[in-house]
Amino acid sequence: METKADLRKKVVFFFLASTWAIASAGGGNDGVSYDGRALIINGTRRGLPFWLHDVPDIVYRCNNDPFKFYMQKFVTKIVNLLKSERLFASQGGPIIISQIENEYKTVEAAFHEKGPSYVTWAASMAVGLNTGVPWMMCKQDDAPDPVINACNGLNCGSTFMGPNSPRKPALWTENWTFLYQVYGKDPRPRSAEDIAFSVALFIAKKNGSFVNYYMVTFFLFSKLHGLIWMPTWGHLRELHAVIKQSQEALLWGMYTNSSLGQQQEAHVFETDSGQCVAFLVNSDKRNAAALHFRKTIYRIPARSISVLPNCKDVAFSTGQVSAQFGDRSATPVQYLNQDQQWQAFADQVCDQNKASFAAKGLLEQMATTKDVTDYLWYTISYNHSNFDDQQTLHVDSRAHVLHVFVNGKLVGTVHGNPDGALPVFDKHIEFKEGQNDIALLSVMVGLPDSGAYLEKRVVGLRRVRIRGSQGSLIDLTNWLWHYKVGLRGEDMLIFSEQGSKTARWNSLSGYTNRPLIWYKTMFDAPKGNDPVVLNLGNMGKGEVWINGESIGRYWVSFKAPSGRPTQSLYHIPRSFLKSSNNLLVFFEELGGDPRTITVETISISSVCGRVSESYYPSVLSKSKDPYVQLQCTCHSPESKAIVKKACLGREECAIFVTNSMFGGDPCVGHSKSLLVVAKCT
Numbered sequence: 001m002e003t004k005a006d007l008r009k010k011v012v013f014f015f016l017a018s019t020w021a022i023a024s025a026g027g028g029n030d031g032v033s034y035d036g037r038a039l040i041i042n043g044t045r046r047g048l049p050f051w052l053h054d055v056p057d058i059v060y061r062c063n064n065d066p067f068k069f070y071m072q073k074f075v076t077k078i079v080n081l082l083k084s085e086r087l088f089a090s091q092g093g094p095i096i097i098s099q100i101e102n103e104y105k106t107v108e109a110a111f112h113e114k115g116p117s118y119v120t121w122a123a124s125m126a127v128g129l130n131t132g133v134p135w136m137m138c139k140q141d142d143a144p145d146p147v148i149n150a151c152n153g154l155n156c157g158s159t160f161m162g163p164n165s166p167r168k169p170a171l172w173t174e175n176w177t178f179l180y181q182v183y184g185k186d187p188r189p190r191s192a193e194d195i196a197f198s199v200a201l202f203i204a205k206k207n208g209s210f211v212n213y214y215m216v217t218f219f220l221f222s223k224l225h226g227l228i229w230m231p232t233w234g235h236l237r238e239l240h241a242v243i244k245q246s247q248e249a250l251l252w253g254m255y256t257n258s259s260l261g262q263q264q265e266a267h268v269f270e271t272d273s274g275q276c277v278a279f280l281v282n283s284d285k286r287n288a289a290a291l292h293f294r295k296t297i298y299r300i301p302a303r304s305i306s307v308l309p310n311c312k313d314v315a316f317s318t319g320q321v322s323a324q325f326g327d328r329s330a331t332p333v334q335y336l337n338q339d340q341q342w343q344a345f346a347d348q349v350c351d352q353n354k355a356s357f358a359a360k361g362l363l364e365q366m367a368t369t370k371d372v373t374d375y376l377w378y379t380i381s382y383n384h385s386n387f388d389d390q391q392t393l394h395v396d397s398r399a400h401v402l403h404v405f406v407n408g409k410l411v412g413t414v415h416g417n418p419d420g421a422l423p424v425f426d427k428h429i430e431f432k433e434g435q436n437d438i439a440l441l442s443v444m445v446g447l448p449d450s451g452a453y454l455e456k457r458v459v460g461l462r463r464v465r466i467r468g469s470q471g472s473l474i475d476l477t478n479w480l481w482h483y484k485v486g487l488r489g490e491d492m493l494i495f496s497e498q499g500s501k502t503a504r505w506n507s508l509s510g511y512t513n514r515p516l517i518w519y520k521t522m523f524d525a526p527k528g529n530d531p532v533v534l535n536l537g538n539m540g541k542g543e544v545w546i547n548g549e550s551i552g553r554y555w556v557s558f559k560a561p562s563g564r565p566t567q568s569l570y571h572i573p574r575s576f577l578k579s580s581n582n583l584l585v586f587f588e589e590l591g592g593d594p595r596t597i598t599v600e601t602i603s604i605s606s607v608c609g610r611v612s613e614s615y616y617p618s619v620l621s622k623s624k625d626p627y628v629q630l631q632c633t634c635h636s637p638e639s640k641a642i643v644k645k646a647c648l649g650r651e652e653c654a655i656f657v658t659n660s661m662f663g664g665d666p667c668v669g670h671s672k673s674l675l676v677v678a679k680c681t
Contacts, residue, residue, distance in 0.1 A: 047447065050371040053455055060454050061107065063114035063121060072125055075100070079129045090132020099173065100126040103139040103152060103450075110452035116142075123147040138173040154179070154190070157201030157208070170206040174214040175199065177232065182418040183445075186560040192235040193304070196318035199239060200305040204267035204279035207255060235321045239307070241619045242316040246277035246309045253277070260291045264300070268311065276311035309619075320615045330533060330569055333526045334599035336584075342594050344511035345503050345518040347587075348488045349405045350377035351437045355482035362477055365399060365442055365460030373486035374553075378440040378461055380481050382474075384431035390469040393438070395425040396462045401443035401541070403515065403589070407436055410515050413590065415558070438476075440464070443589070445553060487587070489518045495545035495585040512593045519594045520585050525577040530601040532577065537568035539597070540590030546576045547583050557590055569600070636662040643676055 052058065058066040087093035100122050108115035119137070123144040126135045136148040141161055143149035151160035152174035163170055177195060179188035195213075202208035213236075243250065246269075253269035253276070260266055263283040270276040282289045282300040291298045300306050304319025336342070348354060355377065365376050384391070393411075395402060401415040402423045414423040442460050464476040493499030500520055511517050526532055534544065534551075541555040551572055556565040576582075586594075636642075642662060647653035657674045659665045 047371075047449060050366065050447075053366065058455055059111075059114075061101075061104065061118065061452070062111040063117040068118075068121060068125075071122075075126065076129060079131060083131070088131050088133050095131075095133060097134050097136060097148075097171075098126070098131060099136050099138065099150075100147070101137050101140065104137065105139045105141060107450075107452040120144050136171060136173065151202075152176075155198045155201070157198055157203075157205050160202070160206055162206055169210065170202070170208040171210045172202055172208060173212050175211050176214050181566075183555065183566050184418045184558050184560060185566065186562045186564070187566075190232075192232040192321050193319050195232055196235055196239050197303060197305055199236070200279060200307060200318050201281065203243060203250070204281065204305065205257075207250075209251075231321050235318075238316055238322075238618060238620065239318070242307045242309055245315070245619060246275075246307070249275040249277040260293065261289060264289050264291055266291070266293055270311070278308040278311040280306045280308065280314075314616050315619050317616060322615050322618070328602055330535065330600040330602055332535070332598040332600050334523055336521055336523065336597050336599070337595045339508045339595070341521050342508040343505035343520045344508055345489065345494065345505050345520070346511065346514070347516040347518060349408045349516065350379050350439050350441075350484045351408075352379055352381055352482045354484060355379055356484045358480055358482045360478060360480050362461045362464070362481060363483065364458045365444060366447060366457070368460070368483065369444075369485050371447060373490055374444050374446075375486050375490075376442045376460060377484040378442060378464075378481055379483070380438050380464075380476055380479060382431070382436045382438055382466065382476070384433060384436050389472065391429060391431060392467045392469075393425065393427060393429045394463075394465045394467060395423075395440060396464075397423040397425070397442060398459045398462055399423060399442040400445045401589075402461075403441040403443070405437075405439040405441070407432065408439075413515075438464075445555070487516070489587060494518055495550070495587075496548040497583055500583060500585060508594070512595070513591045515589060515591050517588050517591075518585065519588065520583070521594070522581050523584055523599055524580040525574070525582060526599065526601050528601065529574075530603050532572045532574060533569040533600050533602060534572060534584075535569055535598045535600050537565065537596070539586075539592035539594075540588055542587040542589050544570060544584070544586040546572050547578065549576045551576070554586075569602075636664075638663045639674070647676075647678060 052060075052067075052070060055066050055070070058064060060067055082088060082093075082095065083091070085093070087095050089096045101119070104115075104119060108119065111118065119140065119142065123135070123137070127146065134146065134148055136150045137143040138150040138152045140147075140149050141164060143164065145165060146167075148168045148171060149164050150171040150173040152172075153159055154176050156172045156175070160170070160172070175195070175198065177190055179190065181187055199208075199211055202211065249269040249271055253271045255267070255269055257265060257267045260280070265281045265283075267279040267281065268276065269278075278293065280291055280293060280298055280300055282291070282302065282304055285303045288302050289300050291300055294311065296312070298306060298314065301317060301319035304317055306314045306318075307316045309315050352358075362378065363376075369376050393404065393406075395404065397414075399416075400423070401413065402425055403410060404412045404414075404425050404427075406429055411429060412425055412427050414425045416422050440461060444459055447459075448454055448457050462477075466474040466476065489495070489503070492503055494503050495518075503518075505520060508519075511519075536544070536554050536556050538556075539554065540557040541553075543553045544551050551570055554567070554570060556568050558565065560566050588594075639662060643655060646655050655661070655674065655676070
């Protein structure tokens with residue numbers, strides 16, 4: 001029999017068998033792996049596997065026999081693989097719970113009677129695999145027994161209806177530490193106080209026993225690991241220490257609650273042996289409250305929860321953040337600003353002669369590309385007469401981006417926005433007399449991966465017309481169109497080390513600030529262990545590869561309301577890097593100057609903290625007084641001893657900030673600082 005200490009050592013490992021992430025391979029023996037771009041199935045990048053779209057009569061995520069066949073095949077395959085490695089806790093492994101489906105309740109009604117029956121089937125299918133550990137469904141209030149219904153959201157202490165059976169624990173599978181991030185919008189982080197309040201309320205009000213900080217997972221009774229430069233990290237570490245200290249009462253105690261005011265309440269867990277923990281809640285967002293609890297008055301800050309591990313003394317307040325926080329800074333370490341550092345390769349603007357096939361009408365993009373590329377060329381030839389009146393080209397699209405070329409020249413680009421607007425191109429065009437080549441490059445930045453009836457989604461061009469100023473109209477929609485899937489550089493695998501050698505690269509001159517250009521250079525890995533990023537802040541839109549590995553798409557020209565790009569720094573995993581001669585290749589759709597790109601490292605440039613005498617001492621310290629503890633992430637371990645030796649017991653001291661003084665350079669390539677706080681006695 002395992003002790004509670006043994007149980008606390010278990011590692012939480014999510015097996016997320018959500019149907020929107022099905023990756024069953026339709027044949028082949030190469031298995032499933034992944035890289036920075038996608039899952040790789042039988043050597044090919046996939047998310048949702050597009051071949052599933054072509055299964056006859058399939059409807060995703062409902063009581064549909066073709067879909068259920070492939071879903072069960074996939075889940076069974078993954079479970080058997082995990083069993084073969086003895087990874088489930090029932091086999092002595094680390095997996096203690098598994099998830100089937102994901103937030104299905106948000107789309108269930110769209111499937112009518114085939115929704116609830118699918119939920120029942122999915123639960124039964126998963127449980128029947130006999131993993132020996134529980135299964136859960138998040139945001140599925142009616143999860144069938146014995147599957148556990150869990151909560152996703154910002155404030156599950158308020159919004160979660162709770163377990164649908166007294167035999168089930170309260171689990172919070174996604175505690176969103178940021179509000180949902182949409183590309184083209186500014187980030188909306190949550191404060192440390194807000195996250196701590198929501199967690200403490202979930203524990204107190206819902207008897208919560210598990211929280212997953214999206215995307216950091218851990219037990220409520222274990223240590224929190226994360227980014228120590230964030231105040232959230234230190235503040236939640238303190239909360240979890242208090243929770244761990246109170247686990248006997250939380251896990252075994254009798255629960256009671258009482259009202260202490262209009263927006264104030266107490267939640268108490270107490271065992272027969274006298275173990276007790278209380279949560280004093282003030283939900284008033286504006287005003288602090290003086291609460292009378294067990295013959296004592298407690299001052300609770302506005303919208304905060306105070307935790308009393310012995311039901312008497314406050315050990316933690318969600319509204320008082322004494323944890324350190326820091327500023328991250330990006331420091332350029334290599335400037336790629338010389339012409340001779342770069343080479344360029346112009347991709348081809350497609351025309352009918354370069355097209356791969358022809359078809360009548362405008363083809364749906366996903367069904368045509370099969371998700372092997374973001375790009376699909378639609379091309380057509382149009383005969384223009386000088387006797388025609390002034391003409392306007394009008395294109396309706398359901399893609400993310402549309403680039404319009406006439407006779408090989410870019411005449412305009414349009415894109416959608418996060419609010420649902422679709423790209424519409426409508427512009428006067430100076431056609432030449434005779435035949436004119438119209439090439440429309442339709443771009444998808446990924447495919448839809450959520451919502452109902454994904455298999456029925458359509459993207460790509462929907463209508464193309466030429467309007468005359470005198471009322472004439474030529475509808476090209478159902479004409480014979482010529483198509484090419486993807487770009488020439490993609491066909492050549494120009495981003496790979498081998499493929500880049502086969503391309504005929506040119507010097508940079510004349511190739512900056514032009515669309516559809518591939519750029520190549522070499523760079524050395526920065527010294528040290530700091531995270532490495534590319535600063536693409538002055539580029540347009542495209543994708544980046546390091547030594548053949550994609551580090552993702554970029555779109556820095558798409559500004560958020562603040563006027564800044566949603567993202568401009570792109571992380572390069574050090575595992576992708578060699579010590580020298582790293583191949584950097586990127587494709588620029590819109591036009592930019594690669595000489596503005598810098599290789600930078602990320603470090604914590606400054607740390608600070610704030611504490612008041614009214615704050616409570618940390619439960620992680622033996623001190624009876626509140627204090628601020630600051631720690632730099634890169635420092636000499638000899639610093640404290642050197643300062644003590646130089647200064648303790650003396651009226652004055654001098655410490656030279658040199659590498660030799662501190663036993664060598666602890667942070668190669670970085671400017672060092674020394675901060676000393678001393679008490680004079």
